Amino acid sequence: MTLPAPAHDRTCLVTGASSGIGVELARELAGRGHGITLVARRRERLEELAADIAESSLVRTEVIALDLTDADARAALPDQLAERGLTVDVLVNNAGFSTVGPVAASDHRREVAMVRTNVEAVSDLCSMFVPGMVERHRGAVLNVASTAAFQPMPGQAGYAASKAFVLSYTHALRAELAGSGVTVTALCPGPVDTEFIDTSGMDRAAATRALPSIMWVPAQTVASAAVEGLVAGRAVVIPGAANRATAVAAHLTPRTLLMPLLARRHPAARPH
Secondary structure: OOOOOOOOOEEEEEEOOOOHHHHHHHHHHHHOOOOEEEEEOOHHHHHHHHHHHHHHHOOOEEEEEOOOOOHHHHHOHHHHHHHOOOEEEEEEEOOOOOOOOOHHHOOHHHHHHHHHHHHHHHHHHHHHHHHHHHHHOOEEEEEEOOHHHHOOOOOOHHHHHHHHHHHHHHHHHHHHOOOOOEEEEEEOOOOOOOHHHHHHOOOHHHHHHHOOHHHOOOHHHHHHHHHHHHHHOOOEEOOOHHHHHHHHHHHHOOHHHHHHHHHHHOOOOOOO
């Protein structure tokens, strides 16, 4: 399985493309000659990245600034792309964020916004763009989950649950599309030093202490592994040997043993 060939009327739609892994995924795909459509809220950052990609990779770049928690804004995406004469051959559902802290001390508005971004937007965009891929007998979908998908996480209950949805959804979608010419992959990174940590409200020093340095993988390495896995038609990509081992162990360990351990170790599992 390979990615669809680049063409002037085809694009890779990358959400959450204003920072972190999203930026590197856009660069990685552009480096393979694909036109890129960058989607996120921060227009200025998207335009800076688009200009840089266009100069370094000599590919067409598009910027669509919108909030993916807004269903009406998402619904306008197909028409916006059609007006530009583009079809989505590669969909990268990267946008997402985490809250931290116990549910009893949570901000319900932010919790709902997280579910709308991490869960609702993924299924919505797949429903929008996968039918066209199937009809054309070509396409690729990369859904960004997390190693948090492999076990519940006290202190990040909603985030881990949302990523478990993404992983399960991706496996099911992949099975549905077998033989269709469309490949589907879940990316499950472990800890990555990006703005994601700061926007979640997590204490960076506490996160570094809780997670060994061997588990931290640079965003560029994550993006490279993700695209290589997508090209190879892999179901799941977990960058970093330590993260792969941890994900397997967490998945297999009985919850009665694992949950107390995670609740003690997570720096945000209890109210202060």
